[in-house]
Amino acid sequence: MTVRPTPSHNPPAEPATTGPATAGSTDAPAPTEPAITPDLSSRDPNWWRQAVIYQVYPRSFADADGDGLGDLRGLTRRLAHLATLGVDAVWLSPFYPSELADGGYDVADYRDVDPRLGTLEDFDVMVAEAHRLGLKVLVDLVPNHSSHQHVWFQEALRAGPGSPARDRYVFRDGRGRGGELPPSDWHSVFGGSAWQRVPDGQWYLHLFAPEQPDLNWDNEEVRDDFRTTLRFWADRGVDGFRVDVAHALTKDLTEPLRDLGDLAAGGDEALEGMAPGEHPLYDRDEVHEIYRDWRKILDSYSPPRMAVAEAWVPGERRVLYARPDELGQAFNFEYLRTPWDAEELREVITSALEQARAAGASATWVLSNHDVIRHATRLALPPGTDPDAWLLSGGREPAVDAALGLRRARASTLLMLALPGCAYLYQGEELGLPEVADLPADVLRDPIWEQTGHARKGRDGCRVPLPWTRGGADFGFGFASADGTPWLPQPEWFSELSVEAQDGVDGSALELYRAALRVRRGLLSADESLTWLDGAAPGVLHFSRPGGWQVVANTGPTPVPLPTGRTLLASGPLDGGGTVLPPDTTVWLKA
Numbered sequence: 001m002t003v004r005p006t007p008s009h010n011p012p013a014e015p016a017t018t019g020p021a022t023a024g025s026t027d028a029p030a031p032t033e034p035a036i037t038p039d040l041s042s043r044d045p046n047w048w049r050q051a052v053i054y055q056v057y058p059r060s061f062a063d064a065d066g067d068g069l070g071d072l073r074g075l076t077r078r079l080a081h082l083a084t085l086g087v088d089a090v091w092l093s094p095f096y097p098s099e100l101a102d103g104g105y106d107v108a109d110y111r112d113v114d115p116r117l118g119t120l121e122d123f124d125v126m127v128a129e130a131h132r133l134g135l136k137v138l139v140d141l142v143p144n145h146s147s148h149q150h151v152w153f154q155e156a157l158r159a160g161p162g163s164p165a166r167d168r169y170v171f172r173d174g175r176g177r178g179g180e181l182p183p184s185d186w187h188s189v190f191g192g193s194a195w196q197r198v199p200d201g202q203w204y205l206h207l208f209a210p211e212q213p214d215l216n217w218d219n220e221e222v223r224d225d226f227r228t229t230l231r232f233w234a235d236r237g238v239d240g241f242r243v244d245v246a247h248a249l250t251k252d253l254t255e256p257l258r259d260l261g262d263l264a265a266g267g268d269e270a271l272e273g274m275a276p277g278e279h280p281l282y283d284r285d286e287v288h289e290i291y292r293d294w295r296k297i298l299d300s301y302s303p304p305r306m307a308v309a310e311a312w313v314p315g316e317r318r319v320l321y322a323r324p325d326e327l328g329q330a331f332n333f334e335y336l337r338t339p340w341d342a343e344e345l346r347e348v349i350t351s352a353l354e355q356a357r358a359a360g361a362s363a364t365w366v367l368s369n370h371d372v373i374r375h376a377t378r379l380a381l382p383p384g385t386d387p388d389a390w391l392l393s394g395g396r397e398p399a400v401d402a403a404l405g406l407r408r409a410r411a412s413t414l415l416m417l418a419l420p421g422c423a424y425l426y427q428g429e430e431l432g433l434p435e436v437a438d439l440p441a442d443v444l445r446d447p448i449w450e451q452t453g454h455a456r457k458g459r460d461g462c463r464v465p466l467p468w469t470r471g472g473a474d475f476g477f478g479f480a481s482a483d484g485t486p487w488l489p490q491p492e493w494f495s496e497l498s499v500e501a502q503d504g505v506d507g508s509a510l511e512l513y514r515a516a517l518r519v520r521r522g523l524l525s526a527d528e529s530l531t532w533l534d535g536a537a538p539g540v541l542h543f544s545r546p547g548g549w550q551v552v553a554n555t556g557p558t559p560v561p562l563p564t565g566r567t568l569l570a571s572g573p574l575d576g577g578g579t580v581l582p583p584d585t586t587v588w589l590k591a
């Protein structure tokens with residue numbers, strides 16, 4: 001069966017160069033000399049359709065001034081790593097002024113840089129260097145909520161009930177005789193009530209932390225300000241935007257507010273209990289007007305700026321955000337949530353491609369990000385493991401087979417990179433980093449920890465600063481010699497997973513990623529189709545891509561014979577002199 005999404009208009013031009021026949025690459029570009037990424041044409045309006053985009057969590061990537069917090073100048077100095085890796089673009093999680101109540105997703109000023117991370121000039125230098133290296137730059141836009149330190153919220157607190165300043169947020173009187181009860185039973189995604197009371201007795205809505213008041217998207221001033229923000233960054237040369245919680249901006253706030261009962265606990269699970277468009281908080285039909293409006297702004301640039309929605313909604317609704325007259329792309333989190341199981345993967349891949357095609361969008365794939373347990377660990381957790389309970393046990397119950405996790409992570413990455421569409425990588429996955437599950441309670445920074453009364457540890461374990469070198473107090477995270485204790489402690493075993501330890505090492509995760517991105521670049525064509533091939537053994541995925549590229553992934557427990565063809569790349573050693581595919585291994589073949 002062939003799944004054929006809408007073809008992109010401008011095919012990448014480079015012919016195939018093939019990789020080695022064994023695990024990883026032996027002839028990756030030298031680390032000191034970044035391969036200047038072949039320009040898929042910097043003016044190609046569709047460059048993002050089949051791109052590989054690398055997420056940087058700036059506070060954990062590289063620290064130029066040695067204060068323990070990653071910064072923009074640190075990123076600029078490490079951009080060569082990304083060019084050598086072979087990605088097309090870098091997406092930066094928020095670097096704006098923020099008290100870091102939610103790792104920067106609490107933005108105090110949408111059009112500036114946090115002084116601890118640099119200046120707007122540092123940002124411009126970073127963009128210029130990225131562009132020089134052939135890398136595009138995406139920034140994160142956080143429109144659902146601001147920080148409570150934003151001037152607007154401070155003004156709203158001072159201005160009092162009924163004021164225009166309060167109308168930029170969602171303020172309501174409470175229930176009960178003295179208004180001492182929250183206006184509705186809605187829960188924050190991070191735990192607890194979604195309402196916080198202010199000294200004059202009113203309550204404000206926060207779908208996330210209390211430090212993140214929700215903005216009122218019925219207010220024209222709010223809409224206008226975000227138009228200004230889009231232009232501000234697009235004028236500075238950014239190539240695209242990742243839109244945070246894209247599905248929550250518009251809400252049904254008609255009085256009386258609708259209690260949600262069992263569905264109040266928030267998050268995307270709540271959507272499953274309701275008809276599409278019916279939930280008062282998420283995925284309302286009217287949210288799409290906002291993105292149609294933004295698309296006009298994004299298209300007023302040359303080339304048009306791309307955008308990707310973070311929308312935790314079911315696939316057929318998710319792709320609506322990715323329509324060509326809206327954002328163009330939406331993260332496909334169903335793929336991330338799918339276990340390492342051929343049958344389930346095939347189903348999710350097939351429906352994601354069909355949904356993308358129907359919407360005229362490109363498909364997206366992601367295995368790790370700053371919100372989930374890293375896939376080198378997740379894929380080794382026994383089915384049914386409760387991730388929160390596992391993290392609370394310090395990653396000990398159940399014990400995780402790290403070698404199995406890494407094998408599966410490598411195999412699933414090679415599978416992902418062979419799928420039609422755009423792949424998103426998360427910093428450190430190219431090193432095969434597992435989750436740091438045993439962070440002690442006193443270092444945790446994720447608001448989830450406090451807001452759930454210590455029932456959930458949260459997401460710090462995937463945000464630990466990267467290891468660049470084998471040695472040094474912070475494994476090369478900081479450049480300066482100052483006492484830069486990283487903002488989250490790094491485990492000793494980071495040494496052997498550092499960039500330095502893997503660079504040029506045949507079979508390392510880093511060399512596998514480099515080889516995969518190089519070989520993929522040579523194999524891609526404008527044709528975004530995939531054909532499932534018949535006769536695959538149980539537990540095995542087998543498909544072809546245009547140009548004779550075949551992919552076989554073995555998710556089962558039994559080795560299987562490989563079809564005939566020249567092996568381009570394998571995620572691990574093959575058996576039988578290269579004729580047998582072991583469990584938890586993916587191979588790319590040229591038929």
Ligand code: NOJ
Nearest residue numbers: 102105208244245370371
């Ligand atoms: C999604 C972001 O990825 C996450 O890190 C953040 O906590 C929430 N949105 C709230 O902004």
